Amino acid sequence: MTMKTKALTIGISLIGIVAIAQKKEIRNAGKAVESGNYKEAKTLLNSVEGAVSNEKEKVQAEYYLTKGNAFLAAKNQAAVKTEDLVIAGKSFERAIELGEKGEGEKGLVEVKNALINSAIEDQKGEKFSDSADKLYAAYTLSKKDTVYLFHAASSATTGKDYDNALKYFEELRDLNYTGRGTIFTAVNKETGEVENFDTENKRDIYLKAGSHIKPSTIKEDSKRPDIVKNIALIYLQKDQKDKAMEAIQQARKESPEDTGLMLTEADIYYNLGKMDKYSALVEKVIEKDPNNATLYYNLGVTTGKMGDQEKAITYYKRAIELDPEMVNANINIASAILNKEKAIIEEMNGLGMSNADNKRYEELQKERSKLYKDAAPYLEKVIEKEPKESAEYKQSVQILTQIYGVLGETEKANALKN
The missing domain is CATH 3.30.1490 (Dna Ligase; domain 1)
Incomplete structure (x- = not known):
């Protein structure tokens, strides 16, 4: 009996020694973090990871705060490691659960900011898939920040990572995310x-x-039409036309009067080559929202792509009537007008030296000059409204200078050069 009691006492003493050792390692890891020796901190934390769950919540919380800070150091590295920041975030979340709300939430905010800032830098460097991974990681740390999921989906799409983009957009759709x-x-x-x-x-x-x-x-504004549109377009990219149409039609059932969804369905019909259905939907949208300048502008872009430049110009002019500040509509009208020049030049270059050919050449010269005169006022409006450092301003100045030169308006050309 005496021997058993002694053995039990020794066992209890050993447990106490182990607990003290764990606390010591956690404190040492904390000191290593403070001194910037993150590698040593991680090694010390790993040595007690298996046993820390048996400790009191206060000790566990200290462990996870220290671990979070050790892995948060990834934000200072040249190539930010997403997996390290995720570990840091999960550690801070666990510390919050264990009662360390103040420091835990502060650390979690730092992790999210580090992920987002790094994602922004990735986008600047056109590393769109890396950016999407970091934005998605920021979202998973707090499922209420759904906007990060939306940006992850958009970045993945830009990076042509269509599998992940589709997964993210479908998750947004299922969450009924609008972004409004x-x-x-x-x-x-x-x-x-x-x-x-x-x-x-x-x-x-x-x-x-x-x-x-x-x-x-x-x-x-609501991003739901864009979400559904991207789901459908990704399915089209994957040559899964039935799923593309299924996605948009399901959304239309939920919101049959949503003009954004109508336009998305029209875009799909356009991509499928079903121009009759495209036109019918477009006209329906115009009836429902006749004073929407952006709608007319978008219709101009789509109609122009279909090859109907005259109708595109009509849409652009209506957009400008509704919103005189819409600079891009002026640019696109000028572009649509000047696009007609190609056919004129091709015919001029194909003419011979006969009297009839010379007469036709002069007629074409007049047609070309008329195109320039028609396009010039729209480019002048761009110059009037756009700041001088913008690309639109510089491009318009360059084209107008050439137009004035051909039309013999030397004074105007020199004014632009100066």
């Missing part, structure tokens, strides 16, 4: 970057503190 709402923004004085805030009150706190300036409020 209000975004409150302000510029961080220290970084010069625009930052988003969940609420107006939260943004105003930063404004009053003086850390942020230039507040702005942005109203976001």
Whole structure:
């Protein structure tokens, strides 16, 4: 009996020693994080990972906070490791569950910001698939931030990672995500970057503190038509036409009067070569929303692609009537007019030296000059409305200078050159 009691006492003592050792390793790991020795911190944490679940919640929470900070160091690396940031995020989430809400939530915000900022840098470097992975990781850390899922889907699409893009868009559709709402923004004085805030009150706190300036409020329209459109277009890309049509028609059943979805279905018919159904839907949309400048502009783009330049110009002109500031409509009208020049030049180059050919050449010269005169006013409007540093302004100046030169309007050409 005595021997058993002694053995039990020794066993209890060993458990106490192990617990003390675990706490020591966690504290040492914390010190390693503070000194920037993240590799050593990870090694120390790994050594006690298997036994930490037997500890009190306070010790577990300390372990996960330390682990989160050790892996959060990935944000300072030249090539940010998505998997390390995900581990950091999951660690902070576990710390929050164990009662360390303050530090845990602060760490989680840092992880999300690191993922998003790195995703933005990836996009600038045209690493769209990497960007999508990081945005999706940011979404998984907090499923309420569905906007990250939307941006992940968009980035994956741009990167032609259609499998992941389709998965993300279908998840958005199943979540009934619309993206409609209000975004409150302000510029961080220290970084010069625009930052988003969940609420107006939260943004105003930063404004009053003086850390942020230039507040702005942005109203976001529903993104559901775009989501369904992308699902359908990806299926078309995969040559799965039946699934593409099924996706859009299901959405139309849910929202039969949604003009955005109507246009999406029209686009699909256009891609399928069913121009009669395309035209019928377009006319229906116009009836429902006759004062929508953007709608007329989009119809001009699509109709132009179909080869009907005159009808496209009609749509663009209507868009300008509804929204005189729509610069791109002016650019596209000028482009549609000048596109007719190609046929004229081809005919001119094919003419011979006979009197009849010379007469026809002169007629074509007049037609060409008329095209230039017709296009010039729209390019002049672009120059009038666009800032000088914009690509649209510079391109319009270049084309107009050539037009004035051909028309013999030397004074105007020189004014643009100067």
